[in-house]
Amino acid sequence: MTGGLRSQRLHLVLRLLLGGFFVYASLDKIADPPGFARIVYQWQVLGPVPSNLVAVVLPWVELLAGLLLMAGAWRREAAAVVAAMLIVFTVAAVSVMARGVDVENCGCVSVARAEPASSWPPAWTRGVGPFLIARNTLLLATALLLAAAEPRRLGAAPAPAAVATPLLPRP
Secondary structure, three states, rough: OOOHHHEEHHHHHHHHHHHHHHHHHHHHHHOOHHHHHHHHHOOOOOHHHHHHHHHHHHHHHHHHHHHHHHHHHHHHHHHHHHHHHHHHHHHHHHHHHHHHHOOOOOOOOOOOOOOOOOOOHHHHHHOHHHHHHHHHHHHHHHHHHHHHOOOOOOOOOOOOOOOOOOOOOOO
């Protein structure tokens, strides 16, 4: 991996942005579990009981992973959890799009009902569609980078290549 992608400063910025996004995304869902459960059920991926379970548990996982990323504690593990969630979210979104299910509000960061067409954010960024897939892909790439690469300490020389030793049974 190139040195630029292992920069400590870059990892800090990416951790704060990704963690902040997930903390922000969790707050409205934590405040309104029934509203989020309706949105999860609207995706038509899970039944009513699993939708309710997801609506109660998922926002807390998002909050915890986001806080861990921002704090720098268990950063690789938190990034791996975020990456796993993003893979599930993206697969579900592709499924919704392929089945032609109309999801007005994806529930990604808000459980609010639809807003007038003139409000912010623009209509093309709402719901389940190409923007959601592109955003999730960018977030996933960020999470995978944070999970896979340990940042190089400032001023540290590259680590020497490890020598592989065969695993032999002890006599």
